[in-house]
Amino acid sequence: MKLENLNDKQIEAIENTEGPMLILAGAGSGKTRVLTTKIAYLIKEKNVDPYSILAITFTNKAANEMKERVVNILGEDTRKIQISTFHSFGLSIIKRYYKFFDLKSNFTIIDSDDSLSMIKKILKDMNYDPKEINPKTIRNTISNSKNELMLPKDLEKFISNGNYEITVKVYYEYQKRLKTNNSVDFDDLLMLPIILFKQNPDILDYYQERYRYILIDEYQDTNEVQYKLTKMLSKKYQNICVVGDPDQSIYGFRGSNYKNILNFEKDYKNVKVVLLEQNYRSTKNILNASNDIIKNNKNRKEKNLWTDNVEGEKIKYKRCEDEKDEANYVVSSIKKLMKEKVNLSDIAVLYRTNAQSRNIEEALLKNNIPYKVIGSFYFYNRKEIKDLISYLKLIYNPSDDISLERVINVPKRGIGLKTIQNIRTEANVLDDSMFNVISGGKELEFKKLILGFIDSSMELSLTELVELILDKTGIKKELELEDTIESQSRLENLEEFKSITKSFEDRYGVVSLAEFLDEISLVSDAEEYKNMTDVVTLMTVHSAKGLEFDNVFIIGLEEGIFPHSMCLNIPSEIEEERRLCYVAFTRARKKLTLLNSKRRLLYGQDNLNPQSRFISEISDEYLDKEDKTIFNYKKTIAHSNINEDEEYTLGEHVMHEKYGEGVIIGIDSKVLTIAFSHPHGIVKMIKGHNSIKKC
DNA sequence: TGATCCAGTTTTTTT
DNA sequence: AACTGGATCA
Numbered sequence: 001m002k003l004e005n006l007n008d009k010q011i012e013a014i015e016n017t018e019g020p021m022l023i024l025a026g027a028g029s030g031k032t033r034v035l036t037t038k039i040a041y042l043i044k045e046k047n048v049d050p051y052s053i054l055a056i057t058f059t060n061k062a063a064n065e066m067k068e069r070v071v072n073i074l075g076e077d078t079r080k081i082q083i084s085t086f087h088s089f090g091l092s093i094i095k096r097y098y099k100f101f102d103l104k105s106n107f108t109i110i111d112s113d114d115s116l117s118m119i120k121k122i123l124k125d126m127n128y129d130p131k132e133i134n135p136k137t138i139r140n141t142i143s144n145s146k147n148e149l150m151l152p153k154d155l156e157k158f159i160s161n162g163n164y165e166i167t168v169k170v171y172y173e174y175q176k177r178l179k180t181n182n183s184v185d186f187d188d189l190l191m192l193p194i195i196l197f198k199q200n201p202d203i204l205d206y207y208q209e210r211y212r213y214i215l216i217d218e219y220q221d222t223n224e225v226q227y228k229l230t231k232m233l234s235k236k237y238q239n240i241c242v243v244g245d246p247d248q249s250i251y252g253f254r255g256s257n258y259k260n261i262l263n264f265e266k267d268y269k270n271v272k273v274v275l276l277e278q279n280y281r282s283t284k285n286i287l288n289a290s291n292d293i294i295k296n297n298k299n300r301k302e303k304n305l306w307t308d309n310v311e312g313e314k315i316k317y318k319r320c321e322d323e324k325d326e327a328n329y330v331v332s333s334i335k336k337l338m339k340e341k342v343n344l345s346d347i348a349v350l351y352r353t354n355a356q357s358r359n360i361e362e363a364l365l366k367n368n369i370p371y372k373v374i375g376s377f378y379f380y381n382r383k384e385i386k387d388l389i390s391y392l393k394l395i396y397n398p399s400d401d402i403s404l405e406r407v408i409n410v411p412k413r414g415i416g417l418k419t420i421q422n423i424r425t426e427a428n429v430l431d432d433s434m435f436n437v438i439s440g441g442k443e444l445e446f447k448k449l450i451l452g453f454i455d456s457s458m459e460l461s462l463t464e465l466v467e468l469i470l471d472k473t474g475i476k477k478e479l480e481l482e483d484t485i486e487s488q489s490r491l492e493n494l495e496e497f498k499s500i501t502k503s504f505e506d507r508y509g510v511v512s513l514a515e516f517l518d519e520i521s522l523v524s525d526a527e528e529y530k531n532m533t534d535v536v537t538l539m540t541v542h543s544a545k546g547l548e549f550d551n552v553f554i555i556g557l558e559e560g561i562f563p564h565s566m567c568l569n570i571p572s573e574i575e576e577e578r579r580l581c582y583v584a585f586t587r588a589r590k591k592l593t594l595l596n597s598k599r600r601l602l603y604g605q606d607n608l609n610p611q612s613r614f615i616s617e618i619s620d621e622y623l624d625k626e627d628k629t630i631f632n633y634k635k636t637i638a639h640s641n642i643n644e645d646e647e648y649t650l651g652e653h654v655m656h657e658k659y660g661e662g663v664i665i666g667i668d669s670k671v672l673t674i675a676f677s678h679p680h681g682i683v684k685m686i687k688g689h690n691s692i693k694k695c
Numbered sequence: 696t697g698a699t700c701c702a703g704t705t706t707t708t709t710t
Numbered sequence: 711a712a713c714t715g716g717a718t719c720a
Binding site: 058059060085086087088112186189190250251252253254352353354355375412414415416417418419522523540541542543564565566567576580602603 | 696697705706707708709710
């Protein structure tokens with residue numbers, strides 16, 4: 001196997017396959033390439049069975065990409081190789097040993113929203129006032145405990161005050177309810193395997209024997225449980241290769257500890273350390289500015305990231321008047337790039353908080369520039385989607401009380417709070433699921449409906465099942481009758497969900513409900529299923545980790561936004577914000593544009609934020625502050641040639657210059673929703689734009 | 696039971 | 711500004 005186009009350090013990292021290895025890989029240093037090549041090298045040169053390799057990545061997306069790359073090098077039969085996130089790896093273990101945890105094989109995973117509503121209900125049942133006891137705090141404490149491997153009885157030992165006592169009580173009850181619901185929460189996916197291994201050395205031994213070669217990506221973002229799991233698995237053969245960059249540790253709020261990577265050399269004996277310090281991604285200007293920022297962190301191991309790339313353009317910095325102005329500046333810059341024939345897929349807009357996407361979205365919409373927003377909230381958190389998923393979960397796991405309560409009266413069936421309460425109490429008394437104790441009334445109708453779905457699910461495809469649910473429950477009919485803009489958009493979302501199940505089936509062949517539910521519980525991002533080709537990407541800096549783009553815009557670089565106001569007074573958190581900023585900067589290959597605004601409407605209030613300290617940390621020689629662009633909002637609208645008088649009707653056919661023929665399925669005061677054929681799908685456009693013609 | 700209204704709260708980042 | 715939850719009334 002030829003190791004071409006790799007530098008000495010990279011080759012060293014690849015060829016040393018035995019024993020513990022630490023790869024300190026700076027941003028853009030070809031880390032993913034090294035990892036995939038190393039996996040290929042193990043299989044091809046060292047005759048390691050792909051079955052014996054375990055590779056852990058941070059996101060499912062990264063896992064899929066890595067798998068594709070390995071399959072590309074070595075062929076289809078390496079597809080069985082275990083490349084996944086910690087969470088899905090944990091799930092695979094629990095699936096295999098579900099009996100040990102007192103679960104049934106059809107257990108489901110509850111998300112953190114469901115955890116929260118479960119905790120709220122527990123507090124209510126225990127007669128605590130949610131104003132005095134914050135359910136979120138309790139959820140976080142429970143989550144943190146699990147990430148520290150503490151069960152209720154362990155937490156009990158730490159009781160120091162009244163609130164803690166309540167937390168412990170809730171924790172006990174929470175665990176009990178998870179069990180009657182036949183479900184696990186997110187943190188269980190990591191904690192349960194460790195409990196299993198601790199109590200069953202033979203099972204641990206099986207996994208140790210099986211996974212003789214372990215590779216962990218983004219090691220700087222591992223938390224305590226993940227650290228323990230890694231350590232247990234690698235103990236026997238010590239062929240553990242971890243990759244990471246302490247400067248890119250950005251998940252401290254979730255319990256990640258960058259010290260795990262700093263301590264790696266103490267944790268294992270005879271560690272081989274390889275430093276990847278050549279950056280292949282960014283221009284000198286971008287890299288130098290990034291270095292300028294990160295060197296302000298006190299708590300840091302000095303490193304020297306360099307590049308042979310061109311000096312490149314200076315980094316643009318624009319201080320705007322307000323957030324609208326900021327969004328319009330971004331859009332006008334994108335238009336300029338479009339004129340230079342830049343692909344939209346080479347452009348990303350990054351921000352600190354999800355809420356910031358809105359202004360950008362509006363501006364892009366007005367100017368008819370296609371985009372996608374990466375982030376879970378936008379899709380899976382919508383009511384109609386959550387309802388639909390709850391139906392699916394309930395069909396798969398009828399013990400899932402959370403899902404049952406969610407949909408038992410959706411659409412309205414005249415089953416009120418009182419009835420639900422009665423069922424809940426009875427279930428509690430009998431220590432059974434709500435579904436099982438239903439025996440009469442309108443509830444029985446509902447139960448029969450679900451039982452019917454369970455029958456149908458045996459012979460229908462996933463998409464057909466979804467269709468059936470929307471139909472038989474009356475969800476579809478209700479929304480159609482409502483016939484408002486709101487209900488239209490809900491219907492569209494449900495259509496989109498079907499296209500997700502469809503593409504899921506296309507991709508993996510016939511899939512079971514189990515597989516699909518697992519996947520969407522772990523892959524929170526609907527965007528991963530769409531193949532939108534040439535669109536601008538909008539996302540938080542956190543989601544951008546591991547990605548790269550030719551052109552990057554970072555918006556909201558203000559004190560209070562980035563760094564976030566919650567962190568301003570805590571030095572360690574400011575350092576994390578700085579690492580986050582470093583991650584944002586190093587996503588850019590060629591062109592980086594920084595923005596902020598003097599005034600910003602936030603939580604209904606006008607805020608005057610000074611420029612971010614991170615901008616002040618960049619040496620002037622890399623910055624271009626003198627932006628001469630005179631930007632006029634009105635001018636852009638005129639420029640995009642909008643004929644506001646154009647009238648439309650629902651169902652009308654139109655022709656788009658890029659997407660071809662489409663049907664109007666929604667009309668707003670200013671915006672049209674148009675369904676185009678695959679792969680474009682449903683697109684929103686401003687009325688009367690000259691790119692659409694009636695036909 | 697369900698619709699509506701009002702008051703109070705909230706917003707960091709995510710597998 | 712937007713969303714939640716609770717209270718009130720039909």
